[in-house]
Amino acid sequence: TRSTRPQRILKAVQNNATRGDAESVIAAIDNFCRKKEWAMNVGDDKGPILDSVVSEVSPSFALELGTYCGYSTIRIARLLPPGSRLLTLEFNPDYAAIAHQIIAWAGLQDKVELLEGPSRDLIPQMKERFGIKSFDFVFLDHWKEFYLPDTKLLEECGLLRKGTVLLADNVICPGTPKYLEYVRNSPCYESCYFKSHLEYTKVEDGLEKSVFLG
Ligand SMILES: CCCNc1ncnc2c1ncn2[C@@H]1O[C@H](/C=C/CNC(=O)c2cc(-c3ccc(F)cc3)cc(O)c2O)[C@@H](O)[C@H]1O
Numbered sequence: 001t002r003s004t005r006p007q008r009i010l011k012a013v014q015n016n017a018t019r020g021d022a023e024s025v026i027a028a029i030d031n032f033c034r035k036k037e038w039a040m041n042v043g044d045d046k047g048p049i050l051d052s053v054v055s056e057v058s059p060s061f062a063l064e065l066g067t068y069c070g071y072s073t074i075r076i077a078r079l080l081p082p083g084s085r086l087l088t089l090e091f092n093p094d095y096a097a098i099a100h101q102i103i104a105w106a107g108l109q110d111k112v113e114l115l116e117g118p119s120r121d122l123i124p125q126m127k128e129r130f131g132i133k134s135f136d137f138v139f140l141d142h143w144k145e146f147y148l149p150d151t152k153l154l155e156e157c158g159l160l161r162k163g164t165v166l167l168a169d170n171v172i173c174p175g176t177p178k179y180l181e182y183v184r185n186s187p188c189y190e191s192c193y194f195k196s197h198l199e200y201t202k203v204e205d206g207l208e209k210s211v212f213l214g
């Protein structure tokens with residue numbers, strides 16, 4: 001039977017990237033998605049913005065909602081200081097299986113915990129089951145209508161602290177209007193928009209950075 005796009009992305013990584021070299025894995029995925037097949041990775045235009053925010057925060061505990069193939073997982077994990085942890089949530093087992101292999105190819109499996117399941121079930125388990133006090137950084141890149149409910153769930157579970165940085169992908173395309181309205185109007189957040197382009201295209205898209213004020 002025909003392979004899936006994530007399987008073809010994994011093959012591109014295995015054929016073109018050097019084991020243990022995260023930069024070569026990122027480049028292999030970007031080249032494949034630019035020249036062969038588009039895929040919904042944050043990509044090489046928005047990616048450097050993600051990198052700069054992660055580097056600025058230098059999180060001890062980071063959370064990613066929506067692993068997909070692990071492209072942004074690797075972008076984040078490669079910048080983390082020793083001893084820090086990135087938890088990434090993915091509820092599609094086929095995508096999770098591919099992401100595990102791509103994260104391992106980049107040599108970043110020791111910094112990343114890929115948790116299989118829906119965010120609404122896993123977020124309430126973060127304190128007891130995963131020993132998380134609070135997150136320093138959250139990257140939102142899963143189903144767009146879940147950005148807002150999951151942000152509220154993180155607040156309710158006490159997983160955000162004064163200064164936690166939320167960074168949301170796709171706030172223009174496909175768009176996350178309810179989330180944007182919330183973080184831009186809530187007195188609990190200080191928000192700003194980083195204009196860029198939808199991955200591998202000239203279409204406008206951008207990232208919204210929101211600092212939780214407690
Ligand atoms: C219970 C649902 C909410 N909770 C969830 N918990 C755990 N994992 C979840 C998840 N939702 C979705 N996921 C996973 O995240 C990923 C979903 C990402 C959704 N992303 C998009 O739709 C998206 C779409 C585009 C896009 C833009 C323009 C266009 F023409 C076509 C697509 C661009 C992007 O950058 C995107 O991120 C998948 O791997 C999915 O299995």
Ligand SMILES: [Mg+2]
Pocket residue numbers: 040041042141169170
């Ligand atoms: Mg995205």
